[in-house]
Amino acid sequence: MRRLPIYILLDTSGSMRGEPIEAVRTGLRAMLSSLSRDPYALETVHLSIITFDREARILVPLTELEGFSLPNIEPPETSPTNLGEALELLISQYNKEVIKTTPDQKGDWLPFAVIMTDGGPSDTKLFNEMTNELKKCRFAKIVACAAGPQAKIDPLRKITSDVVSLDTMDSNSFAKFWQWVSTAVSNQSQTTDSTHEALPPPPSEINLVF
Amino acid sequence: MTSEYATYRPTPEQTNSDSSVQSQPSSGNTSAQLSATPQSDEPASSDTLKEKGLAIVFNYKVADGEERPDSYFYQQITSRIDAANIPAGSVGVPYEIVIDFTQISKDLHITDSTQNFELGKKGFSVTVSGEVMKIAATPRESIDDVIKFCFRCENGKTKITGKDETPYFEYPKPLLINPHPRDLWQNLPVKDYEGYQNKDYDAQGVSVEYIPAKKGFASATPAKSIEVIAASQRGRSHAHVGKPRDDCFYFDFDKETGWNFVAVADGAGSAKYSRKGAEIACQTVISKLRSALSQEFNKTYINSDLQLLLQWGEEFVAANGKLDGSRENEFLAKTKLGDVFHQSVYAAHVAIVEEAKKRNAEKRDDAKTKDYHTTLLCAAFRYFSELSGWFIVSYWVGDGGAAILRWNKTERVLVLGEPDGGEFAGQTRFLTMPEEINAAPIRKRLRFSFCDSFEAMVLVTDGITDPFFPSEAAVVDEPRWLEFYNDKLKKGCDEEKNGCKELFDEAISPQEKSEALLKWLDFWSKGNHDDRTILVVKNKEL
Numbered sequence: 006m007r008r009l010p011i012y013i014l015l016d017t018s019g020s021m022r023g024e025p026i027e028a029v030r031t032g033l034r035a036m037l038s039s040l041s042r043d044p045y046a047l048e049t050v051h052l053s054i055i056t057f058d059r060e061a062r063i064l065v066p067l068t069e070l071e072g073f074s075l076p077n078i079e080p081p082e083t084s085p086t087n088l089g090e091a092l093e094l095l096i097s098q099y100n101k102e103v104i105k106t107t108p109d110q111k112g113d114w115l116p117f118a119v120i121m122t123d124g125g126p127s128d129t130k131l132f133n134e135m136t137n138e139l140k141k142c143r144f145a146k147i148v149a150c151a152a153g154p155q156a157k158i159d160p161l162r163k164i165t166s167d168v169v170s171l172d173t174m175d176s177n178s179f180a181k182f183w184q185w186v187s188t189a190v191s192n193q194s195q196t197t198d199s200t201h202e203a204l205p206p207p208p209s210e211i212n213l214v215f
Numbered sequence: 216m217t218s219e220y221a222t223y224r225p226t227p228e229q230t231n232s233d234s235s236v237q238s239q240p241s242s243g244n245t246s247a248q249l250s251a252t253p254q255s256d257e258p259a260s261s262d263t264l265k266e267k268g269l270a271i272v273f274n275y276k277v278a279d280g281e282e283r284p285d286s287y288f289y290q291q292i293t294s295r296i297d298a299a300n301i302p303a304g305s306v307g308v309p310y311e312i313v314i315d316f317t318q319i320s321k322d323l324h325i326t327d328s329t330q331n332f333e334l335g336k337k338g339f340s341v342t343v344s345g346e347v348m349k350i351a352a353t354p355r356e357s358i359d360d361v362i363k364f365c366f367r368c369e370n371g372k373t374k375i376t377g378k379d380e381t382p383y384f385e386y387p388k389p390l391l392i393n394p395h396p397r398d399l400w401q402n403l404p405v406k407d408y409e410g411y412q413n414k415d416y417d418a419q420g421v422s423v424e425y426i427p428a429k430k431g432f433a434s435a436t437p438a439k440s441i442e443v444i445a446a447s448q449r450g451r452s453h454a455h456v457g458k459p460r461d462d463c464f465y466f467d468f469d470k471e472t473g474w475n476f477v478a479v480a481d482g483a484g485s486a487k488y489s490r491k492g493a494e495i496a497c498q499t500v501i502s503k504l505r506s507a508l509s510q511e512f513n514k515t516y517i518n519s520d521l522q523l524l525l526q527w528g529e530e531f532v533a534a535n536g537k538l539d540g541s542r543e544n545e546f547l548a549k550t551k552l553g554d555v556f557h558q559s560v561y562a563a564h565v566a567i568v569e570e571a572k573k574r575n576a577e578k579r580d581d582a583k584t585k586d587y588h589t590t591l592l593c594a595a596f597r598y599f600s601e602l603s604g605w606f607i608v609s610y611w612v613g614d615g616g617a618a619i620l621r622w623n624k625t626e627r628v629l630v631l632g633e634p635d636g637g638e639f640a641g642q643t644r645f646l647t648m649p650e651e652i653n654a655a656p657i658r659k660r661l662r663f664s665f666c667d668s669f670e671a672m673v674l675v676t677d678g679i680t681d682p683f684f685p686s687e688a689a690v691v692d693e694p695r696w697l698e699f700y701n702d703k704l705k706k707g708c709d710e711e712k713n714g715c716k717e718l719f720d721e722a723i724s725p726q727e728k729s730e731a732l733l734k735w736l737d738f739w740s741k742g743n744h745d746d747r748t749i750l751v752v753k754n755k756e757l
Contacts, residue, residue, distance in 0.1 A: 006742035007681075037303070038359050038391060044399035044455065048742045071393050074302040108688040111681070195452065 009049040009114040009194050010067055010103055014091050016122035017056040019083040020155065025123065026078050028176035032183030034075055039187045041070055045194040049114065053098060057091035058084040067102045086124040088160070089131030092139055099142045115145035117193055119186055120164065122150070123174060125157030136163040145193055146204065150182060151214070158214055168214040169207060181210040269333045269390065270363040271341055271350075276324035276370050283320070285368060285382035291319040293386045296364055303391040304354055306398070312350040319346075324369075334362065357394035361387040397739060403457035410578070411491040415460055418733040420444040420725030422755075423468045423475065425598075439598040439605075442725050442753040443468075443477065446733035450678055451744035452484075461490045461589075462676050462746035465497035467505055474508045476501040478593035479748050481615060481676040483645060485588075488574070492567050492587030496646055499566040500610075503559035504595050516551040521601055523549060524665070536622055536629045537664040547658055552608060556595070557657050560610055563591065564652050588645040592617045592674050594631065596752075604667040605754075607631070610660050612651055614643045614677040616690045620700050622666035628693040629664050634680070643677075671753050673700065678747030682740035704735075704751075 015021075015029065033054075040046040047070055054064040058081055065076065099116065106112030126132035139147075149161035153174040161168045171178040188205045207213060277288070295316050304310035316325055325343050334341065339352040350362075368382040405415070424440045449460035461482030468475040478497040482489025523546060538546055547553035567587045574582040590613025598605050611617055611632030619629040635644035644651060651657070673696075680690055683703055689695045723731075736747045 008742075034389060041303070041391065041393040042399065044396045045452065045744075047393060047396045047399065048744070071305045072303055074300060074391075076300060077297065106687070108686065110686045195456075 007049065007111060007114055008051045008067075008069075008104070009046075009190075010116040011050055011052045011190055012095055012098070012116060012118040013052065013054045014088075014095060014118065014120040015054060015056045015064075015078070016058070016086060016088070016124065016152075017078055017080040018058040018086045018124060019080060020123055022080040022082070024176075025152075025174045025179075026080055028174070028179040029121070029183075030075060030078060031176060032179040035180060036183040036187040036190075037070070037073060037075065039184070040190060043191050043194070046070060046191050049194050050190060053102070055091055055094055055098070057087050057094075059087060061087060061091040061094040063094065063098065067098070085127035086122060087128045087131075088120075088122060088126035089128035089133075089135050091120075092135035092164070093131065096135065096138050096142055103142075114193075115143055117145050117190060118147040120147065120149040120161070121152055121182075122161070123152045123156050126160050132160065133163070139164065146189070148186065148189070148204070150211075152179070152182075162214070167204060170212045170214055171210065172212070178210045181208045184208075185211055269337070269358075269360050270365050270385075271334060272365040272367070273343075273348075274324075274326045274367050274369045276326070277368065278321045278323070281320055285384075288319065288366075288368065288382070289384050292316065292364075292366055295319070296386060296388060301362070301388050301390060303393060304352075305393045306354050306357055306395045309353045310351065310392070314348040314350075316346040316348065354392040356392070357398075358390055358392040360390055362390045363387045396741065400451045400455050400744070402454045405459045406457040408459060409487065410574070411459075411488055411494075413459055413463075413490055413494070415449040415454070416447060416733060417464070418446040418726075418729040419464075419466075420727070420729035421466075422725050423470075425470065425473060440755040441475065442728075442755055443475075443750065444725055444729045444732055444753065445477075445479075445748075445750040446729050446736055447479075447748035448733060448736040448746065450746040453746060455744075459490055460746050461493060462678065462748040463490065463493040463497050464674075464748050464750045465494075465501055466750065467501050469505055469508070472508055472510050472513055472597075474505065474595055474597045475752070476504055476593070476595050477672070477674060477750050477752060478591065479615065479674045479676055479750050480592070480646075481590045481613065481678070481746065481748070483588035483590075484745070486586050488571075488582060488586045489588050491570060492589035492647055493591075495566050495570055495587070496563045496589050496591045497593070499563040500559050500591065500593050503562045504555065504593075507555040507559065508595060512551070512555070520546075520550040520552050521599060521606075524602065524606075536619075536627065536666055537662060543661075543663060546663060547661065552663075553658065553661060556608055556610060556661055557654060560591070560646070560657050561652065564646055567647055584647050584649075588647045589613075590615055590643065590676070591646045592632070592676075594672065594674070596672070602665065604665055605669060607662075607664040607666075607672070609662045609664070610657070611662075612644055612646050612660055614680065615675055616680045616684065616696075617672075617674045618696045619664060619666065619669045619672045620696060621670035623668055626697060628696040629666065629669075630691045630693070630696065631662050631664065632660060634687045634690045669754050671700065671751055673704070673752075674750040676746065676748040678743070678745035679749055681745065682738075682743040704749075 017026065040050055050070045051067045052065065052070060052073055053067040056062050056064045056078060064078065065073070095118065103116055104110060104113045146167060147165035149165050149168045151158045151161055151168065151170040153171060156170065158168060158170060171182060185205065185207050192205060275288070295314055299312050299314045301312055316323060323346055325346065325348065337352070337358065338355050339350055342349045364386045366384055420443065422440065422442050443466045445464045445466065447460065447462050447464050453460060461484065462480070464479045466477045478501055480493035480496045482493040486492065568584050571582045571584045571587055574580065592611045592615050594607055594609040594617065596605055596607040607619065609617060609631040612635065614634050616634065617631040619631065621627070622629055683699045684690045684695055732749060736749065
């Protein structure tokens with residue numbers, strides 16, 4: 006069966022502690038519940054969550070939507086934002102998990118990635134290296150979200166042209182963002198041969214960055 | 216976070232100042248923004264609980280002389296619930312949550328205080344064995360709710376409010392039971408055909424009987440009868456959103472000349488008029504072949520064309536069943552048959568280009584050839600008494616599959632071409648691509664096959680190859696084809712629910728067989744919900 010891999014990279018640095026990370030979890034849970042009511046997504050979507058703070062971790066490896074449960078996320082008190090390391094882990098997971106079509110096997114659909122951060126990369130050197138490396142991996146879409154006033158937009162533009170920003174880090178903004186991602190994933194799961202499904206128009210809480 | 220739904224929370228002071236609180240698992244709630252939520256004076260009765268969430272009410276009893284406060288028990292019990300990390304389940308799949316309450320207190324008793332909880336109505340059973348709780352079910356329906364764990368201490372006195380009341384707390388956890396994808400698919404009528412109407416399904420079957428001709432080199436003697444059975448069904452993904460079927464099949468035969476023609480095509484999902492492209496491709500290629508392979512052609516060219524084959528010898532034909540590369544090129548260069556096929560495929564391409572132009576001129580909706588993208592698998596075949604066998608010319612562009620099964624009474628399979636696929640799923644080639652119209656790619660895709668006899672010829676779109684052939688290599692693999700043919704197709708149509716005892720039962724008319732085939736096309740395969748089309752040619756005289 007051809008899977009639609011979705012990689013979610015979540016900033017879990019100290020500033021996400023407390024209300025923001027809970028709002029993100031609530032948003033993610035709503036997204037899971039909404040995707041599981043969509044038969045296209047339920048049959049094809051596989052999700053992985055990678056968190057990053059002082060280190061990048063695989064919170065959940067690529068797992069099918071049926072049976073996916075969202076673990077607790079506990080950001081440390083204070084920590085840097087090692088986004089570069091997270092990209093490195095994403096690339097390594099991509100190479101390990103995403104199945105390409107060869108004469109002997111049928112490949113996955115082009116993967117989709119969502120990156121959410123409320124700061125900027127602390128590991129600048131690695132980050133710059135990894136943004137170049139990432140270009141070798143083919144994605145249907147990479148959406149980067151700069152959450153809140155402290156989030157740096159320019160580094161995210163090195164990763165993808167699809168950058169959005171949230172003015173505030175309240176539960177409403179996060180809810181709207183994940184709802185929007187859910188729609189984008191749903192749309193992607195319905196395509197049969199297109200590799201560049203356009204993103205749906207975002208709600209007013211989400212600003213497209215040009 | 217453990218405390219996101221908690222209705223009853225100890226204050227931070229009480230949590231932190233209590234020296235008896237042991238170190239918590241990392242998922243503990245020590246970091247949460249805790250606040251003492253005032254409880255109503257009366258503990259909630261199980262009746263009121265039923266109105267909120269899916270409550271499970273438990274009593275717990277602490278050991279005599281237990282000195283630790285109820286905040287300790289709150290923390291311990293909730294962290295054990297967290298540790299169970301309640302997974303998402305699926306309808307029809309056995310589901311179990313095990314929560315381990317051991318080593319919280321010496322002699323902790325947990326008893327199920329009521330059997331009338333809402334989860335019970337949804338088919339869940341809750342059992343407590345010693346200090347381990349099991350919640351199990353094979354869910355019958357989807358659930359997107361919370362389980363509310365309600366714990367009441369039977370023999371404690373709350374130390375939080377200082378009031379003389381039974382310590383009680385609720386701890387909700389989300390519970391997600393996913394529906395079966397099959398129950399989510401809708402079957403909606405087509406919203407807008409945009410001028411190209413077709414049916415959501417199609418099933419046709421005919422028997423073709425040849426009468427022995429009296430004389431002539433290229434006669435159809437002796438009589439060889441075939442049956443053509445075909446079915447096509449709109450995929451779930453199209454039905455769910457009210458889009459039309461983009462697959463198509465077509466067949467024809469000419470009793471005068473003895474030639475038979477079959478085709479299947481799969482319009483690209485992303486191309487808005489691809490159903491018309493598929494239809495034009497099938498019909499044009501067959502009508503062009505039929506008119507070109509006339510009685511006149513048989514008389515003028517077939518003679519010399521076949522002489523070439525005879526010259527290469529029967530042994531060659533018997534061993535390979537088809538021409539190898541160099542022979543194929545020679546045959547193409549020297550015979551007229553290759554030209555006829557080339558022209559017919561070309562004509563199909565041109566007919567689609569013309570249709571796009573025509574639509575554009577009439578409706579001014581900027582229709583382009585790529586809006587009609589389609590694959591095409593087609594074959595023309597005929598029995599030649601001079602060869603004592605069948606001669607099959609085929610063309611295949613795009614995904615799907617075509618093969619001749621059990622030729623010359625062996626377990627061999629002749630695959631009639633190669634699939635075209637990209638590095639990632641959903642990338643293929645189409646007849647309608649400009650680079651496919653040149654002579655070289657068309658001729659590269661032609662195959663010439665021979666056999667004394669065959670049991671069946673099968674043409675399918677990728678709606679069939681995707682679920683049954685795990686890779687492109689499998690689509691050209693003989694054992695895979697036999698497995699599909701014997702175990703899936705013949706047995707699949709054998710099932711009583713499909714209303715056809717035996718697809719190859721001679722007592723059943725070809726039309727009835729095609730309807731059984733249509734029912735078979737409804738098979739369930741996770742993640743495979745494209746349109747499905749199959750065309751089977753059965754050789755009636757083995």
